[in-house]
Each structure stands twice: as C-alpha cells, then as structure tokens.
Amino acid sequence: EPEVTQTPSHQVTQMGQEVILRCVPISNHLYFYWYRQILGQKVEFLVSFYNNEISEKSEIFDDQFSVERPDGSNFTLKIRSTKLEDSAMYFCAAGDMYEQYFGPGTRLTVT
Amino acid sequence: RKEVEQDPGPFNVPEGATVAFNCTYSNSASQSFFWYRQDCRKEPKLLMSVYSSGNEDGRFTAQLNRASQYISLLIRDSKLSDSATYLCVVNRYSSASKIIFGSGTRLSIRP
Numbered sequence: 243e244p245e246v247t248q249t250p251s252h253q254v255t256q257m258g259q260e261v262i263l264r265c266v267p268i269s270n271h272l273y274f275y276w277y278r279q280i281l282g283q284k285v286e287f288l289v290s291f292y293n294n295e296i297s298e299k300s301e302i303f304d305d306q307f308s309v310e311r312p313d314g315s316n317f318t319l320k321i322r323s324t325k326l327e328d329s330a331m332y333f334c335a336a337g338d339m340y341e342q343y344f345g346p347g348t349r350l351t352v353t
Numbered sequence: 354r355k356e357v358e359q360d361p362g363p364f365n366v367p368e369g370a371t372v373a374f375n376c377t378y379s380n381s382a383s384q385s386f387f388w389y390r391q392d393c394r395k396e397p398k399l400l401m402s403v404y405s406s407g408n409e410d411g412r413f414t415a416q417l418n419r420a421s422q423y424i425s426l427l428i429r430d431s432k433l434s435d436s437a438t439y440l441c442v443v444n445r446y447s448s449a450s451k452i453i454f455g456s457g458t459r460l461s462i463r464p
Contacts, residue, residue, distance in 0.1 A: 275452070285397060285440065285454040298451050333396055340385055340444075342452070344396035 246336050246345035254351045258323050263348045265317040265334030274317045275335040275342060276309060278302070285333070291317065324352045354379050356453045357443050363459040370431050374458045376424040376441030386417055387442040388426045391457065397440055400426075428460075436462045 247266045255261050267274060276288040289299040289309055296309065308320045317336075321328055329352045335342040359376045366372050378386075386403040401408060403415040403424050414427040424441055441455035 277454075284456040285391075287452050287454070290451070300451075331394075341387070341399055341402065343399065346396050 246334055246343055248332075248334050248345035248348050250348060251346065252349045252351070254353065255324055257326055257352055261321050261324055261350060263319045263321075263332050263334075263350070265319075265336075265345055266315055267317065267334070267336030267343075267345075271336040271338060271343075273297075273337055273342070274309075274311065275337075276319045277333045277335065277344075278330040279333065279347075280330045288319070321350075324350075326352050328352050355456075356380060357441055357455040359439075359441050359455040359458050361456060361458060363461055365461045365463060366431060368431060368433060368462055368464055370462075371427065371429050372431055372460060373428075374426045374439050374441075374460075376426075376455055378422050378424070378441075378443045378453075380443070380445060381422065383422075383443045383445050385444040386424050387444070388413075388415055388424075389440040389442055389454075390437040391440055392437050397454075400439070431460075431462050433462050433464065436460055 245268045249264045274291040277285050279285045287300050289303045290297045291309055306322045311317045331347045331349050333347045334345040337343055357378050388400040389397040390400050391397045401410050401415050403417045405417050407416045412429045416425045438457040438459045440457045443453045445451050
C-alpha cells in the first residue's frame, strides 16, 4: 500500500496565527486531498487537487484555506488565521479518482 | 436528509459472529462506493471498493444496490482485530471528485 506521510504529527498554535500542514505522497498518484476530522465527528472533505489546481472544494474550505504543491512532491494546506474551531485532525490523502490512501494525520490544536 | 447515512452503533458482538453494516446514500448521481475502517485516533484505511456485482475479500463481503441506494458490508467469523469504526464512503465524479464519508458504525468484538 502506498505510504503518505504528514508533518508535523501535532501542531499547537494560537488563535489568529497561520499554520502550514505538510504532506508527502510517496507514489505516482495524481489526485491529492485534504480532509479534517473534529474529535468525535465524521471525516469531512475539504479540497481535492489535480493537475496543479483545485478541482473541488467544500463549503468548509473558505478564503482562510489554501493548498499548493510547490515542488511536485510536498502538498501543503495553509490556514491563514486560525480559529478555535479549526482544532481537528487533518488528513492528507493521495490516490486516483477511485481509491485514496490516507496519511497518519496532523492534530491541530488552536488555543 | 444526510447524504450518506449509517447506523452509528455500537455493535458489540462475540468473536466468531457474523455482523452486517448498512449504509444509504441520497444522491443518485453517486458513482463509486467504498468501505473504510478507522481505528481510534488513526487515519481511515481502505477496506474494499463496492461494486454492483458484489465483491468478496476473505471474510468480508460488500454489496451495492443502486436501485435502493444502499450499500452493505458483511463480516464473517469476526476477530478481535476487527474492532474499529467502519466508514461508508461515496464518491460523485465530475471533473472534481467529491468524497462524502458517513459518520461510521462502531464495532466492538468481545472474546
């Protein structure tokens, strides 16, 4: 099974600060995704990324969020000004249109 | 109505039992279907894709009924290691790829 790595494993930040979450898919997959999971809740789709651009985003993915794949390997999620409610587990996934492989996640805690 | 609905459980069954999970989806445009498992505080892991013809992988059998918009997962001869939350996932293709997760059904296998 392809391996997706994410860093950091845990990030603590203060409200209003910017955070960048990183993902490295180790494969030749073409689709990349970010999801979040608030503790005790379901996994929620944030954004999909294909051919170096966003292909779809959810209503959660507002102007505070951005994604990029600057060097062809790292895939990043930036939250410009974090809010308390951004505290969650953020999962990166890579795959094709049919199957996805998830990274271990970054736990983001906003204080 | 939620786009993907699952019985939240928990299902508490003895080792060796057969257990079945159901999932319904509301959008008839949905085109691909999956079961994932998620262990506590871990990432979702793909268990199997679900096809109209039904598919089996060892002790696991998945079925799709497009007419009823219903997906099922059957686990035979359950093991302690099957204890996890089982997530029903639905994908609507467009040029974008929007993936919807159900809230999951928690399964606990007792010795």
